[in-house]
Amino acid sequence: MPEINADRKEYLRYLAGLRGRVTSSATSQVAFFGYHAPHPDDLLSLVGTQRQWSRPANSDFYAATRIGIGDQPAVDRLLKPAVGGELAATSAAPQPYLEPVSHMWVVKFLRTHGLIHDCPKLLQLRTFPTIAIGGARPGADRLLTAMICHLAVFHPPDLLQIRVLTDDPEDPDWSWLKWLPHVQHQTDTDAAGPVRMIYTRPDGLADLAARGPHAPDTLPTGPYVVVVDLTGGKAGFPPDGRAGVTVLTLGNHRGSAYRIRVAEDGTADDRLPGQQFRLVTSVADSMSPQEAARLARKLAGWSITGTILDKTSRVQKKVATEWHQLVGAKTVEEITPPAGGCTPTPTVIDSRFPSATNSRPATSCTWISRRVRSSAAGRTGC
Incomplete structure (x- = not known):
């Protein structure tokens, strides 16, 4: 009886040590499929990133789509011990009768860790x-x-x-x-x-x-x-x-x-x-x-032809649709009005057309004057 208890303790320690490895593998599996099969709420944030249109025809997930979360077999396969073992004779008793306690715990272990729950x-x-x-x-x-x-x-x-x-x-x-x-x-x-x-x-x-x-x-x-x-x-x-x-x-x-x-x-x-x-x-x-x-x-704002889409690196480029993109600028702030340059030549703005109340120049002229002053102030180092 002491020998049986010692064997049981040793086997349970083995299962306890194996549990950490299996749990880590399950966490990695959920993270892997969570990356390749993100939640529908996260799809909008992926548009415009390197992950948009990133699946080539030779990808394992080409033409694959997510349907939800559920139970998934563990990638790290768990194999049940062979019945009887190598030294067991042909007339040996079934495994549960040879060591019922160890058999009970290994069955529970396989049922608990054989499936990954809530996996994409x-x-x-x-x-x-x-x-x-x-x-x-x-x-x-x-x-x-x-x-x-x-x-x-x-x-x-x-x-x-x-x-x-x-x-x-x-x-x-x-x-x-x-x-x-x-x-x-x-x-x-x-x-x-x-x-x-x-x-x-x-x-x-x-x-x-x-x-x-x-x-x-x-x-x-x-x-x-x-x-x-x-x-x-x-x-x-x-x-x-x-x-x-x-x-x-x-x-x-x-x-x-x-x-x-x-x-x-x-x-x-x-x-x-x-x-x-x-x-x-x-x-x-x-x-x-x-x-x-x-x-x-x-x-819809992205290219639909392979001429703009780089097929080697799968990097997509957005079609120029905004006015600042048409002149080669990435943002509106990069565009400087052609006024207040480094030369002393004065710039004349005709703001004589009246506003609706005939009391002051129109708002658009006031905006242009402010842009000219701010642009000239930024060029004081010329």
């Missing part, structure tokens, strides 16, 4: 040709909105294309899609600029139907195409899908290869063909149309 979860779209997001409304709409915004922030328009099929292009819940650079055609234009790939009939997707069957492990030669079907399944894609295309259908579309069902309490289940629904996220992502509109409008 990514869904790889290339795995499935068709995906349905249904369940409670508006939870399903908000989840699909968050998924699209995640794709738009991390993938450049020349590597990921978004096409929309809808019955109502002016639907206030989805009208923000027109601002995304990924929805704009790269070559076709109209009077308003690049053509938006937002269609009310499946005819706009006819060129995709000519492709071969979906292949999850094959990268497309052009941009990966994500079709957002807001009609409930009118896109009409075959069950095997099309190469380089994933269809995201809003609604409980039973013909989809992968289905996500959002519950009233904010959780979400998923289902593969031939299987039952299972819990996939304890908290499904959610993003309102107003939040998505702010994000899409901010992305």
Whole structure:
């Protein structure tokens, strides 16, 4: 009996020492996925940083999007000890009967640390040709909105294309899609600029139907195409899908290869063909149309062509849209009015036109005079 107690103490000390390593690994895993799959509330702050459009086609997370947080298997795998051990005979008793106390603690250890709780979860779209997001409304709409915004922030328009099929292009819940650079055609234009790939009939997707069957492990030669079907399944894609295309259908579309069902309490289940629904996220992502509109409008000011986007370093440059940018200045303060120079030549300003009350020069002239004085004061060292 003393020998058994000593063995138990030694084994429990081993588990206690292993707990610190496993906990540290779990923390690193959550931080890793938290970086690559940030919360939808943080997406707006990433626009304009080096992380915007930072996923190349050879990235592990290319065409992947976040769906929420939930239980994730630990990357640091925990293996249960072999039953009986190497020296056990063929007629040896099962492991619980050989040492029930140690067996009980190792089972508890595996159950506690085998899964990482509240870990951000990514869904790889290339795995499935068709995906349905249904369940409670508006939870399903908000989840699909968050998924699209995640794709738009991390993938450049020349590597990921978004096409929309809808019955109502002016639907206030989805009208923000027109601002995304990924929805704009790269070559076709109209009077308003690049053509938006937002269609009310499946005819706009006819060129995709000519492709071969979906292949999850094959990268497309052009941009990966994500079709957002807001009609409930009118896109009409075959069950095997099309190469380089994933269809995201809003609604409980039973013909989809992968289905996500959002519950009233904010959780979400998923289902593969031939299987039952299972819990996939304890908290499904959610993003309102107003939040998505702010994000899409901010992305609209960025280049949609590869000529401005540096493909080697993936550094993006904003298109010059402000008046001070058109003259080569980064800020308004860098522009100095051409008055009060180093030469003694006087500058004459005609401020004789009256204001509305005819009592003093107009406010604009007063502003110019102040700018001239401040500019001249800054050049006293000439």
